[in-house]
Structure formats: structure tokens, C-alpha cells
Amino acid sequence: MKRYEPPAGWTVQAYRFALEPSDAQVLGLRRNTGAARFVYNHMLRRVSAVKAQRAAEASYGVAEADLTPWQGWSLPDLRRTWNEIKVWVAPWWAECSKEAFNTGLANLSAALGNWHASRTGARKGRRMGWPRAKKKHGRRSARFTTGAIRVDPSYRHVVLPRLGRIRSHESTRKLARRVRAGTATILSATVTETAGRWFCSFQVAVGRTVGRRPAHAPKAGRVVGVDAGITHLAVLSTGEMVPNPAPFKAALRKLGKAQRRAARRIGPYDPEARRKRTASNRWQRAQDAVARLHATVSAVRADSWHQLTTRLAQQFTTVVVEDLHVAGMVRNRKLARSLTDAAPATLRRHLGYKTGWYGSTLYVADRWYPSSKTCSACQTVKPKLSLAERMFHCTSCGLSLDRDVNSARNLAALVRHVDLELPGDAKTGRGAYVRPVRPASAGGAAGREASRPVHPVNVARQRTTANHESRLLTER
Numbered sequence: 001m002k003r004y005e006p007p008a009g010w011t012v013q014a015y016r017f018a019l020e021p022s023d024a025q026v027l028g029l030r031r032n033t034g035a036a037r038f039v040y041n042h043m044l045r046r047v048s049a050v051k052a053q054r055a056a057e058a059s060y061g062v063a064e065a066d067l068t069p070w071q072g073w074s075l076p077d078l079r080r081t082w083n084e085i086k087v088w089v090a091p092w093w094a095e096c097s098k099e100a101f102n103t104g105l106a107n108l109s110a111a112l113g114n115w116h117a118s119r120t121g122a123r124k125g126r127r128m129g130w131p132r133a134k135k136k137h138g139r140r141s142a143r144f145t146t147g148a149i150r151v152d153p154s155y156r157h158v159v160l161p162r163l164g165r166i167r168s169h170e171s172t173r174k175l176a177r178r179v180r181a182g183t184a185t186i187l188s189a190t191v192t193e194t195a196g197r198w199f200c201s202f203q204v205a206v207g208r209t210v211g212r213r214p215a216h217a218p219k220a221g222r223v224v225g226v227d228a229g230i231t232h233l234a235v236l237s238t239g240e241m242v243p244n245p246a247p248f249k250a251a252l253r254k255l256g257k258a259q260r261r262a263a264r265r266i267g268p269y270d271p272e273a274r275r276k277r278t279a280s281n282r283w284q285r286a287q288d289a290v291a292r293l294h295a296t297v298s299a300v301r302a303d304s305w306h307q308l309t310t311r312l313a314q315q316f317t318t319v320v321v322e323d324l325h326v327a328g329m330v331r332n333r334k335l336a337r338s339l340t341d342a343a344p345a346t347l348r349r350h351l352g353y354k355t356g357w358y359g360s361t362l363y364v365a366d367r368w369y370p371s372s373k374t375c376s377a378c379q380t381v382k383p384k385l386s387l388a389e390r391m392f393h394c395t396s397c398g399l400s401l402d403r404d405v406n407s408a409r410n411l412a413a414l415v416r417h418v419d420l421e422l423p424g425d426a427k428t429g430r431g432a433y434v435r436p437v438r439p440a441s442a443g444g445a446a447g448r449e450a451s452r453p454v455h456p457v458n459v460a461r462q463r464t465t466a467n468h469e470s471r472l473l474t475e476r
């Protein structure tokens with residue numbers, strides 16, 4: 001099958017909708033996602049068994065040609081074998097979409113490929129182990145790449161192969177109108193269950209008028225520096241402190257309570273006897289409640305990030321952010337911020353594509369640039385600044401400023417040097433601390449990534465509670 005090539009300049013993005021499936025449809029979703037898991041585990045066992053068998057035979061001195069035939073792990077190889085054996089190992093196969101099986105096989109092929117590439121040194125990063133079986137109660141998902149995949153003209157339903165028309169929790173208008181106007185093509189649809197809720201994420205190639213500032217967006221300024229905050233969602237060089245949303249704080253409080261409640265229930269581990277035991281139903285219910293709250297917290301936060309990053313990309317010509325590790329590593333050791341850890345990465349990812357959409361530029365400051373310790377007025381660098389000091393006091397010029405605003409101002413100042421090519425640039429070397437991020441189009445990096453799900457909106461593990469939240473989670 002020839003792969004779809006989006007027209008030049010089109011970008012790939014996700015449109016994600018919370019679903020409201022009927023009870024019968026939930027069964028269908030579970031059946032298909034379960035089939036993806038089943039085929040993954042079955043074929044993994046088969047590949048493992050063949051590998052072990054051949055190793056054993058070789059150790060007895062069996063000739064190479066007489067070894068048990070190798071089970072290839074390319075997708076066509078896995079598919080060929082599966083189609084030969086499915087009648088025996090999964091007599092119920094016809095009840096599920098072939099795409100469900102393809103999901104499992106493609107994932108397995110990728111996992112084994114990663115393992116091999118890691119072992120042979122072709123893959124960078126942490127060493128990949130041999131793939132492990134998918135757990136029954138893990139994250140359920142299946143991806144559909146062919147057949148009837150569309151959003152219903154009613155704006156309130158999505159249509160998927162074998163599963164039919166499923167009601168969506170929110171309006172699909174944004175996507176449906178683009179498809180009708182011919183400026184979007186749906187590449188695939190992935191259904192996922194998160195904390196008891198089903199979502200459908202469409203991978204879509206979109207042709208948009210890149211670089212157009214929406215008429216409704218007032219121009220607030222040329223350059224803005226953004227500091228991903230701890231007490232605040234973000235602090236801007238304009239002095240604006242964007243607060244964490246109120247629902248986020250409320251959800252956090254509830255989460256603490258739910259976790260304490262779950263801890264009192266009979267869990268799967270007996271700390272006194274130091275062994276496993278059967279968890280109670282009440283423990284399971286308490287766990288489910290915790291999972292739902294986690295999903296709410298991250299959905300609320302993701303929504304706030306989207307509102308902020310859209311506003312920044314639309315209202316400013318240039319946006320400057322820190323590199324990931326400054327905030328991620330240095331602060332993390334001292335502050336337990338599991339919920340906000342992703343903030344700098346999220347900020348950068350969102351701004352990376354949104355600045356492309358709205359014709360602004362994103363700059364990323366080097367991770368070694370001391371944005372917090374430098375005085376934004378006289379450039380004196382403090383040798384030390386403890387995290388407890390919320391105010392920045394400069395001993396040279398007497399500047400007294402909120403530490404995050406100071407940091408954001410420094411970020412904004414970096415790019416002024418680059419933009420204007422000030423003579424001071426060479427002297428201070430500050431321009432070297434910052435680099436622009438070029439947004440990728442579908443023909444470039446994003447195009448190459450089109451073969452796997454691309455989620456510009458990183459909402460893979462989030463659940464929405466209210467309509468406005470999930471609406472905002474999807475792309476505008």
C-alpha cells in the first residue's frame with residue numbers, strides 16, 4: 001500500500017476527542033484493544049520461543065541449515081505468521097477489526113526493532129530490553145489506519161471501522177469543517193482508554209495558512225521571555241504572573257485525600273507479612289478514583305498550557321524559553337514537583353509548533369545560561385541564589401525584583417541581542433546563549449514522523465471532566 005504523502009507545507013497534528021460510547025460500544029472498544037494486546041503477547045511469546053529453541057539447538061551442535069526456522073519480526077513477517085495461525089490460536093479473530101491485530105503486530109515489530117537497534121548500537125539512549133508482555137489492566141489502545149475513519153457531519157460523532165458511529169463528548173466541528181473544506185486529511189485514528197474514559201485521537205495532515213496572526217489577537221509586544229514557574233504556571237518578562245488555575249489546585253487537594261483513602265484499604269501487598277495478597281474491591285475502587293483525579297489534574301494543567309502558549313504565539317513576534325534541563329534537573333532535586341516537572345518541555349513543545357502557525361519565532365536559551373542569577377538591569381551575575389529566595393536583590397545596582405520576572409526578563413534580553421546584532425553581543429557573548437527553533441512542516445521532520453502517531457497535543461495520559469476542558473485539549 002502506498003503511503004499517503006501530504007502536500008508540501010502541510011503539517012501533521014492530532015485532533016483528540018473524548019468519546020461517549022454506549023455500553024455495547026465499550027465492549028467493542030475493549031474487544032478490539034484487547035485483540036491488539038493479545039496478538040502482541042502471543043507473537044512475542046512465539047518470537048521468544050523460536051529464539052530460545054534455536055539457541056538450544058545450536059548448543060547441541062545442530063547445523064545452521066537444520067535449525068528451527070527463524071521467526072522474522074518485520075511487520076510483513078509477523079503478519080504472515082499471524083494470518084497462518086490465527087484460526088487456531090484466536091478462533092474469535094473475525095469479531096475484531098484487522099486493524100486491531102495490525103496495531104499489536106506493528107507495536108511488537110517496533111519494540112523488537114528497537115531492542116535490536118539498541119543492542120547493535122544503531123539506537124542511541126538508554127539500552128532497550130527484550131519487550132515485555134502487555135498487562136491486561138494496562139493502557140488500552142488500538143490504531144485504525146484504513147477503512148471508514150471520519151468525523152460525522154453532525155459534529156457530534158466519530159466513525160470508526162467495525163466500531164461504527166460513536167458519540168463524541170465534544171463537538172468535532174473544528175476538524176469536520178477542515179476536512180470538508182479540503183484543508184485536512186485524516187491519516188489515522190487511535191482509540192485509547194484513560195482512567196475509565198475513552199478517547200479518539202485523529203492524526204491529521206493539515207494545510208494551514210502558516211504565519212498568519214489571527215485578526216482577533218491583539219499585538220502585545222515584540223519579545224517575551226517565559227519562565228516556567230513553580231508557584232505560578234508561568235512568569236513573563238512583561239511582569240505578568242500567570243497563576244495556576246483554580247481547578248488545578250482543587251484537584252490537587254482532592255488527589256491528596258483520595259491517595260490517603262486508598263492507602264488505608266487492603267492493597268495487593270501486605271506490609272506486615274511482607275508478601276502479596278489479594279487486593280480488596282474497595283482498594284481497587286479507591287485506586288480508580290485516584291487515577292481519575294490524576295487524569296483531571298493533568299487535563300486541567302494541559303488546558304492552561306494551551307491557553308497560555310496560544311496567546312503567547314499569537315501576541316508576540318518572538319518568544320524565548322529556557323532549555324529543558326535548567327528547570328527539569330536543577331530544581332527537581334529540591335522540590336517534589338512530579339506534576340509540574342513537564343512544564344518546560346510542554347512549554348517548548350507547544351510553542352514550537354504554535355509559533356510556526358502564527359508567524360512568530362521561538363528561541364530556546366542555552367541550559368547553561370544563568371537566567372535566574374543574572375541581574376536583568378546591570379547584568380551582574382550572582383555567585384549563588386538559593387531557591388528559597390523568591391526576590392532577586394542586586395548588590396551592584398540595587399534592583400529588587402521577583403526572581404522569576406528577573407529570569408524572564410533575562411531570557412527576553414538574550415534575543416534582543418541576536419535580533420538587533422548589537423555590538424555588545426560579541427562583548428558579552430550573550431547571543432551565543434540562544435538559538436531559534438525552526439518549526440517543521442509535513443515535508444520535513446514532521447512528514448517523516450507521519451508513520452507513527454504524532455501528538456502535538458501531548459494529552460496521551462489525560463482525561464477531561466468538563467466539556468470546555470476537552471474542547472481546549474484538542475487543537476484550535
Ligand SMILES: [Zn+2]
Nearest residue numbers: 375378394397
Ligand atoms: Zn544589578
